[in-house]
Amino acid sequence: xxxxxxxxxxxPSEFFYRNRDLAGFSNPTxxxxxxxxxxxxxxxDACDHSGILPNIHMTIKAVKPDKPxxxxxxxxxxxxxxxxxxxxxxxxxxxxLYGSKFGLKQARGMFGLGATMAILYGQITTNxxxxxxxxxxxxxxxxxxxxxxxQKNKPVIQKxxxxxxSETGLSVSICLEGDYSKAGTxxxxxxxxxxLITPYATITFDDPKGEKIKQNKIIRSMPPSxxxxxxxxxxxxxxxxxxxxxxxxxxxxxxxxxxxxxxRKELGMSKNKFSYADIMKKTDKKWKSLTRPVRVVIxxxxxxxxxxxxxxxxxxxxVDIGNNKLTYWDYGESQTIAVDMDAExxxxxxxxxxxQGESLTHFLTKRFQRVGPTAANEFCKxxxxxxxxxxxxxxxxxxxxxxxxxxxxxxxRAPDPTCLAPLGAEPLEKGIDRFFEPDFKAVVQxxxxxxxxxxxxxxxxxxxxxxxxxxxxxxxxxxNRIPLLYDEGxxxxxxxxxxxxxxxxKVKNDSAPMVIVSHICSTRVPYKTVGKENVADRPEIERxxxxxxxxxxxxxxxYMSKKGQAEMAKKRANLYSKYLPLVAQFCTELSGxxxxxxxxxxxxxxxxxxxxxx
Amino acid sequence: MKKKQTKQDKLNKTKxxxxxxxxxxxxxxxxxxxxxxxxxxxxxxxISNIIYDKKLRQYVLGTNTSLRSxxxxxxLRSFTQLLWLAFxxxxxTHEKKSSTLRDVYYSSQAFAVDFEDQGESDNIIVDLEAVxxxxxxxxxxxxxxxxxxxxxxxxxxxxPGYEGKxxxxxxxxxxxxxxxSMTSAELVDTSAELVIAIEKGGLFTRFVEExxxxxxxxxxxxTGGQAPRSTRTLLKRLHDEMGLPVxxxxxGDVYGEHIAMVIKSGSANAAHLKGLTVPDAxxxxxxATDIDKFKLPTIPMTESDIKRCYDLLxxxxxxxxxxxxxxxxxxxxxxxxxxxxxxxxxxxNITEKYLPKKLEESKSF
Numbered sequence: 008x009x010x011x012x013x014x015x016x017x018x019p020s021e022f023f024y025r026n027r028d029l030a031g032f033s034n035p036t037x038x039x040x041x042x043x044x045x046x047x048x049x050x051x052d053a054c055d056h057s058g059i060l061p062n063i064h065m066t067i068k069a070v071k072p073d074k075p076x077x078x079x080x081x082x083x084x085x086x087x088x089x090x091x092x093x094x095x096x097x098x099x100x101x102x103x104l105y106g107s108k109f110g111l112k113q114a115r116g117m118f119g120l121g122a123t124m125a126i127l128y129g130q131i132t133t134n135x136x137x138x139x140x141x142x143x144x145x146x147x148x149x150x151x152x153x154x155x156x157x158q159k160n161k162p163v164i165q166k167x168x169x170x171x172x173s174e175t176g177l178s179v180s181i182c183l184e185g186d187y188s189k190a191g192t193x194x195x196x197x198x199x200x201x202x203l204i205t206p207y208a209t210i211t212f213d214d215p216k217g218e219k220i221k222q223n224k225i226i227r228s229m230p231p232s233x234x235x236x237x238x239x240x241x242x243x244x245x246x247x248x249x250x251x252x253x254x255x256x257x258x259x260x261x262x263x264x265x266x267x268x269x270x271r272k273e274l275g276m277s278k279n280k281f282s283y284a285d286i287m288k289k290t291d292k293k294w295k296s297l298t299r300p301v302r303v304v305i306x307x308x309x310x311x312x313x314x315x316x317x318x319x320x321x322x323x324x325x326v327d328i329g330n331n332k333l334t335y336w337d338y339g340e341s342q343t344i345a346v347d348m349d350a351e352x353x354x355x356x357x358x359x360x361x362x363q364g365e366s367l368t369h370f371l372t373k374r375f376q377r378v379g380p381t382a383a384n385e386f387c388k389x390x391x392x393x394x395x396x397x398x399x400x401x402x403x404x405x406x407x408x409x410x411x412x413x414x415x416x417x418x419x420r421a422p423d424p425t426c427l428a429p430l431g432a433e434p435l436e437k438g439i440d441r442f443f444e445p446d447f448k449a450v451v452q453x454x455x456x457x458x459x460x461x462x463x464x465x466x467x468x469x470x471x472x473x474x475x476x477x478x479x480x481x482x483x484x485x486x487n488r489i490p491l492l493y494d495e496g497x498x499x500x501x502x503x504x505x506x507x508x509x510x511x512x513k514v515k516n517d518s519a520p521m522v523i524v525s526h527i528c529s530t531r532v533p534y535k536t537v538g539k540e541n542v543a544d545r546p547e548i549e550r551x552x553x554x555x556x557x558x559x560x561x562x563x564x565x566y567m568s569k570k571g572q573a574e575m576a577k578k579r580a581n582l583y584s585k586y587l588p589l590v591a592q593f594c595t596e597l598s599g600x601x602x603x604x605x606x607x608x609x610x611x612x613x614x615x616x617x618x619x620x621x
Numbered sequence: 622m623k624k625k626q627t628k629q630d631k632l633n634k635t636k637x638x639x640x641x642x643x644x645x646x647x648x649x650x651x652x653x654x655x656x657x658x659x660x661x662x663x664x665x666x667x668i669s670n671i672i673y674d675k676k677l678r679q680y681v682l683g684t685n686t687s688l689r690s691x692x693x694x695x696x697l698r699s700f701t702q703l704l705w706l707a708f709x710x711x712x713x714t715h716e717k718k719s720s721t722l723r724d725v726y727y728s729s730q731a732f733a734v735d736f737e738d739q740g741e742s743d744n745i746i747v748d749l750e751a752v753x754x755x756x757x758x759x760x761x762x763x764x765x766x767x768x769x770x771x772x773x774x775x776x777x778x779x780x781p782g783y784e785g786k787x788x789x790x791x792x793x794x795x796x797x798x799x800x801x802s803m804t805s806a807e808l809v810d811t812s813a814e815l816v817i818a819i820e821k822g823g824l825f826t827r828f829v830e831e832x833x834x835x836x837x838x839x840x841x842x843x844t845g846g847q848a849p850r851s852t853r854t855l856l857k858r859l860h861d862e863m864g865l866p867v868x869x870x871x872x873g874d875v876y877g878e879h880i881a882m883v884i885k886s887g888s889a890n891a892a893h894l895k896g897l898t899v900p901d902a903x904x905x906x907x908x909a910t911d912i913d914k915f916k917l918p919t920i921p922m923t924e925s926d927i928k929r930c931y932d933l934l935x936x937x938x939x940x941x942x943x944x945x946x947x948x949x950x951x952x953x954x955x956x957x958x959x960x961x962x963x964x965x966x967x968x969x970n971i972t973e974k975y976l977p978k979k980l981e982e983s984k985s986f
Contacts (some may be wrong), residue, residue: 577692597708
């Protein structure tokens with residue numbers, strides 16, 4: 008009983024080709040929408056990171072307008088961003104998993120994956136190349152036409168020309184199968200909502216039916232750019248730790264001519280011949296100013312008792328800290344020589360440190376955010392590691408133990424939110440004001456919080472009345488400045504809104520002209536799907552959303568009761584002016600009087616009383 | 622105890638009512654003139670304010686009253702409605718034009734005080750009854766007619782267009798509807814010695830056919846279920862003005878028993894009104910005890926029938942005598958019999974056998 012299965016490695020391109028549903032390319036309608044999103048968001052990200060007020064122009068054109076949907080469309084998105092250097096263009100748009108967004112900071116997309124997916128989808132459905140025009144200097148523009156080799160995950164450049172141009176920026180154009188008659192509503196809504204959450208951007212859109220939408224920027228200042236920071240201990244897995252350790256762990260440098268030259272230079276002994284004793288003497292004097300590789304090399308020299316000439320003739324084979332033995336190959340004598348190392352020597356310590364890596368506490372404080380010496384020591388106690396444990400000596404089991412302990416230890420401070428880019432309360436309020444023109448608005452930005460190591464900030468706004476046409480609460484969801492339009496029902500924001508007892512805040516939920524704008528900023532928004540349309544209900548996020556909403560609801564409640572009082576006063580005044588004349592009429596006839604009683608002053612008095620109390 | 626209502630009495634009554642309405646109107650007028658918000662004091666009709674007056678042998682309202690002020694914005698609307706109704710009632714009374722409950726609802730729409738539905742206008746009518754302590758029939762508002770009368774009784778109409786015209790109520794075998802013209806008519810003459818009120822129209826027709834009016838010298842009235850107020854007023858007048866005893870014949874069930882009780886001592890709904898009861902009226906049957914006695918075919922009581930029995934057991938009027946005894950028997954046998962049940966023994970069994978027997982019996986209780 009044996010079966011033979013073939014195991015083939017597939018390229019990332021092929022993987023995504025096979026799983027395109029996950030990324031939001033499941034059908035022509037959704038695909039057109041997702042492609043729009045990916046390109047617009049890439050452009051916005053690029054502008055944000057370069058501090059340029061975005062100016063984005065998008066067109067969608069049918070190849071054969073008379074054909075029924077779904078049909079081929081040409082989607083072009085052009086921005087005024089920094090552009091992409093000519094040499095990076097083929098890889099950036101012609102391979103999957105190539106990108107610059109690997110640091111830990113908030114961006115709309117991750118890794119630029121989605122744009123490539125869109126290109127891939129376009130190619131699959133229409134077999135047309137992608138056109139990329141890019142200029143980084145504002146003088147010359149590189150114009151590429153290329154296809155993706157799906158199996159090899161490599162770009163195939165069909166055309167590359169250079170042109171004179173007068174501004175920087177990137178323009179990407181693909182041909183893809185889409186259904187604008189169905190996707191149009193969402194795409195137009197997307198363009199509108201983008202300006203609500205990116206009020207500093209101007210977006211124009213020429214739709215296939217000839218309609219032109221222009222959303223001008225509302226504010227001229229951009230929110231501060233996020234910084235790239237070290238990761239927080241929460242949310243770090245074993246693999247990440249292993250990679251960090253390899254990065255950190257300093258190896259014994261190769262001692263070659265170049266290295267020897269470096270040592271001479273640092274010691275100020277570039278020329279001439281120096282004895283071993285001279286070198287050591289000079290070293291004592293200059294130790295503090297020496298770089299780490301130089302220190303390591305000199306430590307080696309101290310045990311071999313080598314001058315520069317001898318150093319050129321040997322190759323270090325092993326530094327065995329456990330047995331205090333240093334072995335090296337001597338080219339002159341053509342044999343391996345072992346020397347004992349004096350454990351008391353300061354040079355021994357230098358070597359030991361190098362080989363074993365730095366201490367665990369040092370590693371934690373240096374490579375993670377929010378971990379100071381005290382926290383690192385406390386953590387070691389909690390995790391049952393010796394603080395001076397050398398990271399170079401840690402085995403696989405230790406790493407698992409370390410990673411587990413990092414997740415469970417509760418003493419770390421909350422993640423640093425400087426890597427986040429919230430919009431800010433004021434721009435959000437301005438956006439809401441211009442967008443909805445409401446009678447009442449309030450916004451709140453919560454302080455940063457974190458879920459499993461990823462910092463996040465909730466921004467929320469509420470608007471009531473005025474130009475809001477909808478009846479019943481309408482929720483505008485944003486995550487990292489992206490409008491989320493699909494899968495509203497399963498989103499955590501909606502859950503929080505629906506859980507709220509609006510009656511308590513004097514709001515009739517089903518008929519109120521009310522809008523809630525919710526913005527989740529995080530280095531990693533916990534989307535439920537790769538399509539990035541709905542946010543999962545992490546308890547930490549839910550809690551923050553709830554608190555934000557409660558704060559806003561209370562403000563709204565204050566407004567509503569004021570409004571209620573004013574309305575009540577008006578209603579009463581109306582009642583008096585409606586009914587008192589009738590009362591006068593009936594009683595006049597009933598009592599047999601000819602003239603009506605003088606009641607008019609009562610209506611006036613009543614109204615003025617109401618005005619005073621208001 | 623014969624106490625004939627004269628034309629003069631009737632005129633006086635109408636004059637009193639008009640004066641009362643005018644008095645209320647003048648009060649409102651004066652308040653407005655003085656810059657004060659007018660208000661009505663309305664006897665409270667909630668359950669807690671309804672008590673049984675043993676002397677009067679009917680339910681009456683207690684002393685609690687509630688204010689309806691035009692100052693209060695939640696009462697202003699109903700205050701205006703009430704005043705409008707007074708104004709409307711004044712018009713009806715002056716012009717002697719009758720109006721149904723439904724008419725009132727629609728008439729309001731000519732003015733800006735329109736009612737949400739007839740339920741709201743019916744309520745306001747009861748409010749005015751309570752304020753004036755007068756039944757709505759006195760200000761010419763009548764319910765839909767469903768009860769009728771037959772027998773040797775001569776009446777003289779007082780309504781406009783028929784004033785002075787007389788009518789004998791035995792000339793038409795289907796009977797005469799008890800409407801506004803009947804209720805306001807003078808009762809001139811009768812040869813009858815008894816009034817028989819029957820719950821059901823079918824039996825009423827049978828009684829006419831069997832000439833019960835002649836055989837027993839009686840006036841027959843079909844109450845059409847629970848007797849409407851106009852019918853109760855007429856019964857009272859036949860008793861008080863013509864000196865006729867009143868007997869009541871109903872189905873043999875708890876509802877029948879209560880129909881008789883309401884004619885005798887009024888309903889909680891009309892506790893704010895007096896003069897609608899005939900305390901001397903007698904419930905002749907069908908009693909629970911008759912069911913066995915006359916071997917009547919029965920049907921089982923429903924759960925709500927039984928619940929109604931227990932409810933009535935708590936009523937102060939059912940605490941003694943016949944009323945209590947029959948109620949308890951109903952509860953015991955858990956069965957009921959309709960008036961039609963006598964048909965098992967022949968269509969005229971009820972008039973030939975049962976009625977004489979019970980009439981004889983009724984003289985002794």
